[in-house]
Amino acid sequence: MKLSEVRDILDAEVLYGEDELDREVFSACGSDFMSDVLAYVKNQALLLTGLVNPQVIRTADMMDMKCVAFVRGKQPDENVLALARERDMVIMRAPIRMYDACGKLYAAGLRGDV
Template identity: 60%
Template structure:
């Protein structure tokens, strides 16, 4: 699924990284624990999280994650968006809570294959 489709499915707003909208994502991971993200995530995932701090972007950087979705309408501080921009990532924010956001993506065909071993 392309990132522009993720935006449509989640009614999301793009905060940075418009240049990646035609990038494909294979699966998604919903997590607030960054160590879990680092333990299990595979390639080309979109990370959905309710955690809003710089370490979300750092974790995504280490895992080569290019898309982060902040759920529950959370708006990250400017320095978080700035760091993501520097890393060439796309940051989205959606009003949907984690469960609904994950459910919408799953229903739209992002079934998470490839995230877990």
Template identity: 75%
Template structure:
């Protein structure tokens, strides 16, 4: 699924990386616990989270995610956006809660593989 499709499905707003919406992602993970992302996420491409701090970008970078979507309309600060731009990670925000955002993406064909059993 292309990031442009995800943007449309979630009614999201791109905060940085607009020129990378043609990137394709094959799986996603939703979590507010970066330790869980580090421990369980392998080969993910999209992170949905409500946690807004620079550690989210650092974590996403470590597991080679292409995009972070902040749910519940959260807007990261300029420092977080600058860090994401530096690491070539697309940042979006969407008004939906995490449960709904994950459900919409899943029902539109984007699967998760956080535990490796899927």
């Protein structure tokens, strides 16, 4: 699924990486616990989270993820966005909750494990 589709499905606002929405992701994960992301994620390229701090970006970076989508309308601060820019990571903000965000993407064919 292209990140542009992810944006459309989540009705998300792109906060960084508008030019990179052609990137393709094949699986995703949703978690507010970064240690769980580090423990269980394999090749998911999209992280959905309600946690907004620099460690989210660092965690996603360690896992070679391409995009972080903040749910529940959470707004990352400038520090978080700066880290994402340095790592060329697409950042989105979706108004809906985690459960709905995961459900919508899953229903559209984006699975957790491929």
